[in-house]
Amino acid sequence: MxxxxxxxxxxxxxxxxxxxxxxxxxxxxxxxxxxxxxxxxxxxxxxxxxxxxxxxxxxxxxxxxxxxxxxxxxxxxxxxxxxxxxxxxxxxxxxxxxxxKIGRIGAKRIMDGSTVMTHCNSSAALSVIKHAFDEGKDIRVIATESRPRHQGYLTTKELADYGIDVTLIVDSAVRYFMKEVDVVVVGADTITVNGALINKIGTSQIALAAKEARVPFMVAAETYKFSPKTLLGELVVIEERDAREVIDGELLDHPKVTVRNPAFDVTPRDYIDLIITEIGAIPPEMAYIVIRDHLGYREFGGEEITL
Ligand code: RUB
Missing domain, CATH: 1.20.120.420 (translation initiation factor eif-2b, domain 1)
Structure with a gap:
């Protein structure tokens, strides 16, 4: 091969x-x-x-x-x-x-004594959390399991090995624990031109619960997570993975059962307080400027499109 x-x-x-x-x-x-x-x-x-x-x-x-x-x-x-x-x-x-840089900037938004909720396993979000800890802040993390692939276990181990207290919860317990949370920090797979976030499935439910509880919801996203394609009108494709990641056994073969396994979901910009990028902490409304000023768009072998 x-x-x-x-x-x-x-x-x-x-x-x-x-x-x-x-x-x-x-x-x-x-x-x-x-x-x-x-x-x-x-x-x-x-x-x-x-x-x-x-x-x-x-x-x-x-x-x-x-x-x-x-x-x-x-x-x-x-x-x-x-x-x-x-x-x-x-x-x-x-x-x-x-x-x-995202770690350094984002850490300023995490106060001493905070409980931070995170989802999945994002190197950018964990950089923020680790920087806050390195600054001597007394913080605790609530990490979701992130079914079906359980990336939350990676987060739990990584932070706990770093010396941070972590509470692991199932994804459906997010609203139950939100009252203990001071700030949510998640990563990004894509940020669209209108400031929406595409991240691990379940992120949008967390954002919803955070908004209801008036808990700030922050996204840690490098500028290369912003999508020039969405400026040209393209929609983000949400990956749907094999049903066998969700269950095995007889239900899978039942003629009346369908198992769906989308890997990501969309959080509208109204639910996002701040996007921490390496060029600063910005509101989601600034996504267009990040795309225009920091990412060119060129199709392979095609015409360069000047933004
Ligand atoms: C990973 C995921 C992460 C983002 C950001 O999904 O959704 O939150 O990719 O991570 P998967 P990072 O496990 O399906 O790839 O900040 O490390 O880029």
């Missing part, structure tokens, strides 16, 4: 998961692949990027990573390779530094 196919399967099987990790991994993979391409550089790289792009549909970070890396330039294959490698390294640097 070649390097690209192997990487694509790792993303599809969720061995590599989470919007930032997927994006970083795609950039790394294209960089390594570029080093091995002998002839037909453009064509080989185009095919490789298409295969990676078709792994998971929802997180725009994958699209933005591939788009960034594939916007290489040069005359000869050697020049193109060099340019691509440089762009991949720039993107990887962007991922690493953005997470750090």
């Amino acid at each position: 070649n390097m690209i196919e192997e990487a694509a399967r790792k993303i599809e099987s969720m061995e590599v998961r989470g919007a930032a990790r997927i994006a970083r991994f795609a950039a790394e993979t294209l960089k390594e692949y570029a080093k091995s391409v002998k002839t037909n550089f453009d064509e080989e790289m185009r095919r490789a990027s298409e295969r990676l792009m078709n792994t998971r549909p929802t997180a725009v970070s994958l699209f933005n990573a591939i788009n960034y890396v594939m916007s290489y330039s040069g005359e000869s294959d050697e020049e193109k390779r060099e340019s691509l490698i440089k762009r991949a390294e720039e993107f990887i640097e962007w991922v690493d530094t953005a997470r750090e």
